[in-house]
Amino acid sequence: MSSSNEAADQGDPYLALHKLQGGERGNLTGAVEQALRDAIVTLAFEPGAMLDKQAICERMGVSRFPVSAALTKLAAAGLVEVLPQRGTRVRPVVIHDIRQHLFIRSALEVETVRSVALACRAATLDALAQNLEKQREAVGAAQRHTFHRLDLAFHEIMLDEIALPRVKEIVTVSRSALDRARQLIATPERLTRTLDEHQRIYDAIRGRDIEAAARAMHGHLDQVVAELRRFAAERPDLVEE
Template sequence: MSTSPDTSSVISTPYDALHKIKSGERGSLTDAVEAALREAIVTLALEPGMMIDKLAVCERMGVSRFPVSAALARLEHAGLVEVLPQRGTRVKPIMLEDIHQHLFIRSALEVETVRGVASLRDATVLDALALNLDQQRAALKSGQRLAFHALDLAFHEILLDAINLPRVKEIVAVSRSALDRARQLLASPERLVHTLAEHERIFEAIKNGKTDLAAKAMHDHLDQVIAELRRSTQERPDLFAP
């Protein structure tokens, strides 16, 4: 008598977010493993504080221990994992002090950025921002969280490109990357609605050439991130470190 396969023993794990490396995949194995682990960490599939099972990563991705160890060394340098003596490697908790510092950097630079953009009132920039906001509304209406996140980033990129200061853009990009995990915690439907409204206020001030109002709107927008993060630390204190 034949029996159906027992699927009840199949257990979902955080490593399901990793994909098996395909033969002939471009780039080095270390690059591929690093990219997959980084994505899993940033999207919180591998949560802050979680110990990383190197063998599980090897088996899931179909690679040896060397590229996994090399990838983790890179991620340690990037501040996403940490090595605990006698214990192994774990996903680094989100550091509140780091978040405050990176938000300070972003606020200082992006507030002055929108002030400059509002004084320019460049028609091409205004058109690009208006189109971006239309796309944000569509993504929000259809519940496309990841698409909205990409458009959120693009909105800020348009502003930074408009002032043509590559060094400023580079510094903001570093701080924004450091906030990726924290931003995932804020991706509730309610937060996305507020983000869109804040972007619209920034745009209206820029369109009307209101430099101080544009600066205040950007400052308030980034301040809301801090307020939301404080609420997140109360709801999930296990994900954060002081």
């Protein structure tokens, strides 16, 4: 976990933001949007948190215009919402939305893993194996954010193998909408189970077992909703039906 995220975890979410450097000032709105998106996805700003525009401006060293423009884009992406007379807050995670994005991912990624298991290059198998080893190291070191990046890369390796860029684009959009939910349920136990699920997917691909690979991928994605419902029972302030 980065020092900024550690600082945010200790009580001040605005410490997850950084002052913009010279190279980033060419696109102020884009840089502010990305920084806020990262802070929201990694839960520095929790679901339901109110956002203080002035605090963002001061922390990042920018005027109110790029902050307002960035928040407008994040609202269109469903990450924040404007509450009349109150301001802007981070949207709660909504299970109904999560189920829709998982439906899309399941439909496309189950077929992806079928294709990969049918004809997978040795280089791709090696890349998956190396990624799994790094996942194992991240789990052992309790590096939640590192594991999350490796998780994304594991799925991207398979999407790249089938060489269908439109499919990858659609999956990426739906996957981005799930990032916050994945972070909410990323307990050490969940990371261990995710690693085991990834291992089953890899083993099926390596064994050229198409149906086993499809079942493993389907079960892996289904676990997100199951875990999120359990989490919602504990923290209804962060998750809505």
